[in-house]
Amino acid sequence: MKKRLLSVAAAAFFGVMLNAQQIKFEEYDLPNGMHVILHQDNSAPVVTTAVMYHVGAKDEVKGRTGFAHFFEHLLFEGTPNIKRGDWFKIVSSNGGQNNANTSMDRTYYYETFPSNNEQLGLWMEAERLRHAEINQIGVDTQREVVKEEKRLRMDNSPYGNLFNTIQQNLFTNHPYHGSVIGSIEDLNGAKLDEFKAFYKKYYVPNNATLVVAGDIKPQQTKKWISEYYGSIPKGTVTPKNFPKDEPITKEKEVTATDANIQLPAYIFAYRTPSNKERDAYVLDMLSSYLSSGKSSVLYKKLVDQDKKALQVAAFNQGMEDYSIFAFFAIPMGATTKQVLQNDIDAEIKKVQTTLISDEDFQKLQNQYENQFVNTNSSIQGIASSLATSHVLMGDTNLINKEIDIYKSITKQDLQNAAKKYLNSNQRVIINYVPEKK
Known part of the structure; x- marks a missing residue:
């Protein structure tokens, strides 16, 4: 009986925890098509500003693989208002942290600041979207960074290419047969104009979702969002009509x-x-x-x-x-x-x-x-x-x-x-x- 009572108590506690975990949010679209999601939680004085772009390795064209992941690095190079090399300095000097990651399906950037620097996070992500610097110095620098990452994580790491091998053999027509990090040869062969074209094509507000979560005042946050993002021009989003693979019917x-x-x-x-x-x-x-x-x-x-x-x-x-x-x-x-x-x-x-x-x-x-x-x-x-x-x-x-x-x-x-x-x-x-x- 004692064991039964304990399990009931544990279940009741878990029920409270699950109910407490209901995440309240508000979402809306800006006139330029950017989707905005706000989550208010004033229990701790921190705010995360995040933007997910609906572009990943599957969106790349044959012969120019690795672009989505490359931009995860390249878009920390700076903007007309953030000097090259200053991005991480600005974040750390204001008590924040930031990162980015890429998958086959999307690219994600975020900053987490003390809530008194919420405006800074919103401004920085708007800078990245509005007019990131895409120049030859940045491309050459980040190309070497990606090469080193590929050497460490894949080429010189035990079983480092295993998952890519799975993808290559499970998918024939669909672009999941590629890898997130792509081909260094493709990155080496790409011209500056091709990187600029990729940015112009995919880094548009109607291909992006902005999330602001934490210790916010929603009305003030909306004003900043309108100010920083509202005037960024809408782009043309390419439909994702990828070729399908036939079912596997033979081992x-x-x-x-x-x-x-x-x-x-x-x-x-x-x-x-x-x-x-x-x-x-x-x-x-x-x-x-x-x-x-x-x-x-x-x-x-x-x-x-x-x-x-x-x-x-x-x-x-x-x-x-x-x-x-x-x-x-x-x-x-x-x-x-x-x-x-x-x-x-x-x-x-x-x-x-x-x-x-x-x-x-x-x-x-x-x-x-x-x-x-x-x-x-x-x-x-x-x-x-x-x-x-x-x-x-x-x-x-x-x-x-x-x-x-x-x-x-x-x-x-x-x-x-x-x-x-x-x-x-x-x-x-x-x-x-x-x-x-």
Whole structure:
């Protein structure tokens, strides 16, 4: 009885936490098409100003890859009102922090300042959008920065090109077959006018979503937004009509080499639906059941009990147009690829034919409720979630509703998704092996 009372108390506490996590926001469009999302939280004296541009690596053209990520670096070079090299100095000297990141689908910039510098953050992001400096000095400087990043993160890092190898083999027609960082040869070959054209095409207000979250006074914030962003001219947004890939109906096996590894990795990858679809949430939960934490089924079997694998994982990479579900395993000792494949296939077969236990299902539900609370526990996290929900998911209020989607998923849904998407004729097997000396 005592245990039951404790669990009820815990559930009640979690219910309060989830209700407290309801994120209130206001959204509207400026006349130039820029979407604005405001979230007021006066509990701490900080404000995050963030802008998400709906341009990522998939928007690049063949022969000129890497532009979206390159601009993540280039647009810190300055503006007519921010001298080259001063961006980070201005932020840090005013008690702030900032960063940017790029994916296949979007590019995201943000500053977090003490709330008495909210106006500064809004002005800086407007400067970036209105008239960023695109000149040869900046291009040459940032090209070297990107080269070094590629060397460190990919070319000289163990398994650094593994995810790109998955993309190259899962996608043929859709531009997800490329990589976010792109080709250095393409960046080297690009002329200054091409960088200017990319900026003019994609860095327009009607391709951007501005989020201001934190200790704000909405009416004052709106005045600053109107002043700094309202007069920026509207651009022409190109429709995103990307070629689609035919369904995979026959198992394909490829081999890739990596000079930086001593142990092979084996990947079993599946092309799955867009992260806008409910099945993407189901597959995300299924990947957690299979390999999230040391108590997950794959880790317990292959790493802990049988000691056949040094590492094993199932991951679901959600993207705007398609997603990727993949199993990853590094063998232990003399374990062969076939042994790992057989064991992974056996676990897939189990979830296809047998409902997971009530205990495992409840653990999954708890895990996602906890994840929901943690994701939106900071102003920066809330700003990112609001922007992502609007730009990539088409519904800003998903910041509040996503937990309900996960809570609606049943054990039968998990089984159905495994049966629908994780069949051997729908996958690409990648043997990612050491390069022979």
